[in-house]
Amino acid sequence: MTDSVLFSSFDWAENTLQNRMVLAPMTRGRAGADRIPNKIMGDHYVQRADAGLIITEATAISEEGIGWVDTPGIYTDKMVEGWRSVVNRVHEAGGKIVLQLWHTGRASHSDFHNGNLPLSASAIKIEGDEIHTPKGKKPYEVPKAMTFDDIKRTVQDYKKAAVNAKAAGFDGVEVHAANGYLINQFLDSRSNQRTDNYGGSVDNRYRFLAEVMDAVLSVWDKEHVGVRLSPNGVFNDMGADDFRETFTFVAQQLNKLEIGYLHVMDGLAFGFHERGEAMTLAEFRALFDGMVIGNCGYTKEEAEKRLSDGDGDMIAFGRPWITNPDLPTRFKHNYPLESFDDPSSWYGGGVEGYNDFETYREKSGKDAMTSLT
Numbered sequence: 001m002t003d004s005v006l007f008s009s010f011d012w013a014e015n016t017l018q019n020r021m022v023l024a025p026m027t028r029g030r031a032g033a034d035r036i037p038n039k040i041m042g043d044h045y046v047q048r049a050d051a052g053l054i055i056t057e058a059t060a061i062s063e064e065g066i067g068w069v070d071t072p073g074i075y076t077d078k079m080v081e082g083w084r085s086v087v088n089r090v091h092e093a094g095g096k097i098v099l100q101l102w103h104t105g106r107a108s109h110s111d112f113h114n115g116n117l118p119l120s121a122s123a124i125k126i127e128g129d130e131i132h133t134p135k136g137k138k139p140y141e142v143p144k145a146m147t148f149d150d151i152k153r154t155v156q157d158y159k160k161a162a163v164n165a166k167a168a169g170f171d172g173v174e175v176h177a178a179n180g181y182l183i184n185q186f187l188d189s190r191s192n193q194r195t196d197n198y199g200g201s202v203d204n205r206y207r208f209l210a211e212v213m214d215a216v217l218s219v220w221d222k223e224h225v226g227v228r229l230s231p232n233g234v235f236n237d238m239g240a241d242d243f244r245e246t247f248t249f250v251a252q253q254l255n256k257l258e259i260g261y262l263h264v265m266d267g268l269a270f271g272f273h274e275r276g277e278a279m280t281l282a283e284f285r286a287l288f289d290g291m292v293i294g295n296c297g298y299t300k301e302e303a304e305k306r307l308s309d310g311d312g313d314m315i316a317f318g319r320p321w322i323t324n325p326d327l328p329t330r331f332k333h334n335y336p337l338e339s340f341d342d343p344s345s346w347y348g349g350g351v352e353g354y355n356d357f358e359t360y361r362e363k364s365g366k367d368a369m370t371s372l373t
Contacts, residue, residue: 005307006300007332010052010314012291013172013223013260015096017052017314020307021328022263022293024318025055025100025174025228029348031072035060037082041072042089043355047325049095052314055263058102058176059083061161064119064154065182066112067104069132070348074099074161074168083168091169098172098226099165101158101216105182106143106191107236109133117144119154121185121192121199121208126237151198151208154182159215172224175212177250178265180236183209187250189240202242202249209250213257226261226293227254231279232272233265239273247279251287261291263316269297281311300331322346326359335360 010017023045030041045054060066060073073079083099090097106120111133120143130137146154158175165173177183185191186208192199198207209227216225230238231247240246254262266281281294294306295316303315321327323338330337338357345353 004300004304004331006304006315007328010291012053013221015171017096018050018094019052019328020303020314021052021331022295022314022316023048023051023054023321024295024316025057025176026318026322027057027068027071028346028354029068029070030350030354031070031082033070034078035066035071035073036076036078037072037086039085040351040355041082042086045086045095045097046089046093047355048321048327049090049093050326050328051095051321053171054090054095054097055174055316056097056099058100058181059161061101061103062154062157064113065103065157067108067118067131067181069134071102074101074164075157080164080168083165083170087169096171098174098224099168099170100174100176100228101161101165102176103154103157103182105185106140107131107181108143109138109141111135111138117141119144119146119150120182121146121205122194124191124193126180128237145194151211155208155211155215158212159219162216162219166219172226172260173216173220174226174228174263175209175216176228177209178228178230178263179233179270180230180238183212184230184233184236184238187246188238189242189246191238202246205246206250206253210253213254213259217257217259222258223260225259226263226291227259228263228265228295230265230270232268234271234273239275241275243273243275244279248283248287251284255288255290259290261293261314262288263293263295264312265296266294267296267298281306282309285311323357324360325357326361330360333360338363 108118125142126140292312293314294312319340323340
């Protein structure tokens with residue numbers, strides 16, 4: 001058994017987290033066409049409730065925010081009821097769980113919106129990729145640039161989603177401002193070409209996130225709110241030459257709000273825009289006083305080094321946790337990991353590729369029984 005720093009406790013938002021491992025938010029598309037969280041989703045999170053903290057899959061704040069097939073929402077009473085069941089089960093299993101608030105912006109398609117174009121900071125489409133819609137795979141469209149009324153309505157959607165998350169019993173919320181979704185589209189100077197108070201200078205491009213934060217913080221105590229950023233990310237056609245200036249400023253502004261944590265995708269496993277030297281977790285540690293979570297492609301050894309060096313407080317793991325539901329146990333005892341290189345059954349469908357992965361002890365027990373027969 002290892003005495004790794006990964007298994008030391010950490011205090012966050014009046015909670016003592018049992019270890020430094022965070023289940024990263026991963027879109028899996030198991031909510032079905034009604035987008036109501038269901039039993040197999042609850043089973044999935046309960047299997048992983050030995051995480052120090054669970055961040056749910058990205059969850060749409062409104063119908064306008066949808067951009068993936070069969071992903072969950074948090075904008076109806078039935079969705080709240082579905083999430084409440086999941087949260088209660090995670091709490092009964094000893095886990096802590098926060099909801100990631102999501103609006104896909106231009107990373108969507110009119111097929112999701114009754115023929116209406118998706119919204120974004122500016123009328124600039126995602127280049128170089130296609131999107132899976134309810135009607136098949138299609139090219140991205142030129143989005144509608146949001147009006148002031150669109151922005152005001154969307155900020156209120158974030159507020160209502162925050163209210164609903166509290167009603168569902170979550171331990172906190174995470175504002176998804178990463179991976180080329182709506183808030184990231186406002187922050188990035190390539191996707192945001194506005195000439196009004198929401199575009200141009202970095203403080204103007206931050207304005208939409210600032211208003212979202214004001215709305216969310218009017219519902220939740222600041223310690224229970226986090227934000228996810230992807231300063232190095234290229235996903236959904238992100239990346240601008242002034243990325244370091246932008247994300248330094250954003251981190252400084254979020255620090256002034258004294259929110260509970262900053263979730264930084266500093267790793268490059270999700271793609272790198274290559275517009276300068278990648279920003280590091282240590283840079284954000286110097287800018288932010290609350291809990292810092294590192295994410296994207298970390299191995300156990302890399303995670304231990306970042307924690308031991310003081311660059312972060314928690315490390316989020318994604319793909320390894322898909323096929324290894326007992327990942328903390330495997331890390332703690334140095335058990336081998338199941339491969340996580342085949343994503344063919346990860347997205348959509350039912351239990352297969354979602355809840356049918358065995359723990360190390362389950363697999364070892366079956367192997368032992370096989371060897372005796």
